[in-house]
Amino acid sequence: MSAGKxxxxxxxxxxxxxxxxxxxDALAExxxxxxxxxxxxxxxxxxxxxxAQKKGARQDAxxxxxxxxxxxxxxxxxxxxxxxxxxxxxxxDVHDLNATVAKTPKSVRIQARGVARGGEVLIKPRxxxxxxxxxx
Amino acid sequence: MSxxxxxxxFGTAFSKAxxxxxxxxxxxxxxxVRPLMLSAExxxxxxxxxxxxxxxxxVLFGRGALxxxxxxxxxxxxxxxxxxxxxxxxDLDRALNTNAPTTIDPHxxxxxxxxxxxxxxxxxxxIDRAIAADPTLAQGGVFARRYAAPAWRAxxxxxMHEVIVRLFGEAxxxxxxxxxxxxxxxxxSLRTISDALPKAMDQAESLEMGLIYEATAAAAYTSVGLxxxxxxxxxxxxxxxxxxxxxxxxxxxxxxxxxxARVTLKQAGDFIDRxxxxxxxxxxxxxxxxQDRAELWSVLMHQMADIKEAxxxxxxxxLRNQGRSITLTFKDIEKDGDFRDFQKGLxxxxxxxxxxxxxxxxxxxxxxxxAIAVGGGAATPFIQDLIRRKMEATRPRVxxxxxxxxxxxxxxxxGNLAPxxxxxxxxxxxxxAPDSMLAARTSRxxxxxxGTPAGRD
Numbered sequence: 001m002s003a004g005k006x007x008x009x010x011x012x013x014x015x016x017x018x019x020x021x022x023x024x025d026a027l028a029e030x031x032x033x034x035x036x037x038x039x040x041x042x043x044x045x046x047x048x049x050x051x052a053q054k055k056g057a058r059q060d061a062x063x064x065x066x067x068x069x070x071x072x073x074x075x076x077x078x079x080x081x082x083x084x085x086x087x088x089x090x091x092x093d094v095h096d097l098n099a100t101v102a103k104t105p106k107s108v109r110i111q112a113r114g115v116a117r118g119g120e121v122l123i124k125p126r127x128x129x130x131x132x133x134x135x136x
Numbered sequence: 137m138s139x140x141x142x143x144x145x146f147g148t149a150f151s152k153a154x155x156x157x158x159x160x161x162x163x164x165x166x167x168x169v170r171p172l173m174l175s176a177e178x179x180x181x182x183x184x185x186x187x188x189x190x191x192x193x194x195v196l197f198g199r200g201a202l203x204x205x206x207x208x209x210x211x212x213x214x215x216x217x218x219x220x221x222x223x224x225x226x227d228l229d230r231a232l233n234t235n236a237p238t239t240i241d242p243h244x245x246x247x248x249x250x251x252x253x254x255x256x257x258x259x260x261x262x263i264d265r266a267i268a269a270d271p272t273l274a275q276g277g278v279f280a281r282r283y284a285a286p287a288w289r290a291x292x293x294x295x296m297h298e299v300i301v302r303l304f305g306e307a308x309x310x311x312x313x314x315x316x317x318x319x320x321x322x323x324x325s326l327r328t329i330s331d332a333l334p335k336a337m338d339q340a341e342s343l344e345m346g347l348i349y350e351a352t353a354a355a356a357y358t359s360v361g362l363x364x365x366x367x368x369x370x371x372x373x374x375x376x377x378x379x380x381x382x383x384x385x386x387x388x389x390x391x392x393x394x395x396x397a398r399v400t401l402k403q404a405g406d407f408i409d410r411x412x413x414x415x416x417x418x419x420x421x422x423x424x425x426x427q428d429r430a431e432l433w434s435v436l437m438h439q440m441a442d443i444k445e446a447x448x449x450x451x452x453x454x455l456r457n458q459g460r461s462i463t464l465t466f467k468d469i470e471k472d473g474d475f476r477d478f479q480k481g482l483x484x485x486x487x488x489x490x491x492x493x494x495x496x497x498x499x500x501x502x503x504x505x506x507a508i509a510v511g512g513g514a515a516t517p518f519i520q521d522l523i524r525r526k527m528e529a530t531r532p533r534v535x536x537x538x539x540x541x542x543x544x545x546x547x548x549x550x551g552n553l554a555p556x557x558x559x560x561x562x563x564x565x566x567x568x569a570p571d572s573m574l575a576a577r578t579s580r581x582x583x584x585x586x587g588t589p590a591g592r593d
Contacts (some may be wrong), residue, residue: 022269023270026173026182027171027552027553027556028550029181030181031552032179038442060461063463074555075555077545077551077555117551117554118544118545118551119542
């Protein structure tokens with residue numbers, strides 16, 4: 001590291017931007033290192049959920065499984081899109097309709113939240129048409 | 137003219153550094169931001185453990201220091217950590233001239249100043265190694281250096297800055313004498329240090345460095361590249377030890393802090409950890425005996441980062457201890473009286489600072505104030521709620537900014553910068569900020585190493 005006024009031969013902008021691979025690989029490893037632990041935890045919790053003899057134990061294991069997956073996702077910069085059970089206007093570009101329907105619904109309910117990284121949506125929210133209220 | 141700007145961030149637990157091209161502020165390209173890979177070991181190479189351990193016949197640094205401290209913990213031995221806390225004390229000179237306690241230095245030969253200089257030498261050497269390992273930076277160039285700091289000892293930042301750059305100067309002189317040996321995993325022998333350190337102290341000159349406040353660095357990474365980003369900003373920084381609120385105003389090319397808006401609360405991440413642990417202890421009815429409670433406390437503290445993150449992000453967490461499960465929700469935390477007091481105090485402090493920055497913005501004809509949360513607690517829901525609250529008066533409006541700026545998701549990073557951005561944010565912001573945002577600069581020229589090729593001792 002040098003400091004001071006003496007200048008070095010200038011590099012072109014293209015050269016200065018060269019070789020991003022080493023940096024992005026190291027950034028990826030840094031982010032993955034913590035996500036790996038959470039994923040390992042999720043795998044163990046999944047086994048526990050599958051082999052649990054009692055309903056309560058299975059519920060606990062599933063809760064921890066979800067928690068570990070959420071943690072892994074956060075460590076990788078993933079975020080959820082929408083809210084569970086949220087009622088929204090249907091938009092085919094934004095939602096993944098999880099039902100066979102004769103007519104495109106106007107309003108839908110979010111069954112499963114979508115997943116995004118930054119501005120990029122990796123999985124659209126899965127939605128189902130709102131059930132019509134039964135007449136009493 | 138420098139080609140690059142380097143900013144060092146002393147974290148309480150880790151040190152970080154990042155480099156950006158000089159002039160990045162006006163010609164911003166995310167692809168040119170270079171966080172430095174300071175650590176040779178561990179999966180996260182961007183974090184350098186802030187630790188020094190004085191062993192029987194040698195001094196260890198970084199990860200090696202922590203490992204040895206852990207191995208010798210039963211002998212009441214400890215590594216020196218939290219330099220940041222030490223450097224923030226009101227009488228810095230006196231603190232630096234204090235002998236290190238025997239848990240840290242059983243030989244009683246080092247003052248705290250010596251150990252900090254040794255660590256800074258290790259940090260500077262790690263920076264050079266990182267620059268040499270970066271294909272872009274290794275091509276050479278002149279680096280302007282800065283360090284980021286909280287607004288320590290308000291009103292006397294210049295005095296503090298002189299002391300810090302002197303410490304860096306001594307560290308640089310020591311590193312020049314020792315060379316790359318300081319990066320050895322085996323550390324340095326006490327004999328080597330006792331030979332070289334006095335010489336380094338004699339030869340040292342203050343290093344040419346700038347000081348940037350952490351809040352200003354946050355303002356820089358938040359508003360870089362944004363057109364019309366606004367002239368005023370309020371920053372809520374919840375770290376481990378304190379929660380700081382600061383207000384900044386950009387006046388032409390200069391950025392100033394509005395000192396009357398600054399508030400520091402003693403409660404922050406560590407306080408929340410204790411609240412969570414105490415709530416769990418209350419709920420763990422099976423942990424009656426003192427020994428069981430102490431064991432549970434230790435387990436909780438070990439896993440606290442994950443526990444806290446889950447509660448804050450998902451609103452709940454399920455833990456297991458001795459085959460039993462405990463589910464803790466954010467509402468359980470809010471039942472704690474101390475926590476409620478903290479939330480109230482935080483709201484009042486924020487409102488106080490916001491009123492000042494909005495008044496200033498209004499007086500200068502500015503139409504908006506940006507609000508940003510930084511630090512480990514940036515994503516905490518009540519902090520996010522605070523900065524996203526709707527205001528009664530519409531002007532100037534408050535615009536909340538994301539803790540991780542959109543540019544950190546740039547395609548060039550392939551999705552890999554954003555997840556680690558919060559840890560590196562201050563060093564990156566400090567490297568991006570223009571000179572006009574600096575709180576202090578060294579007036580005296582440093583020992584000029586112009587033209588020294590990067591990474592060669």
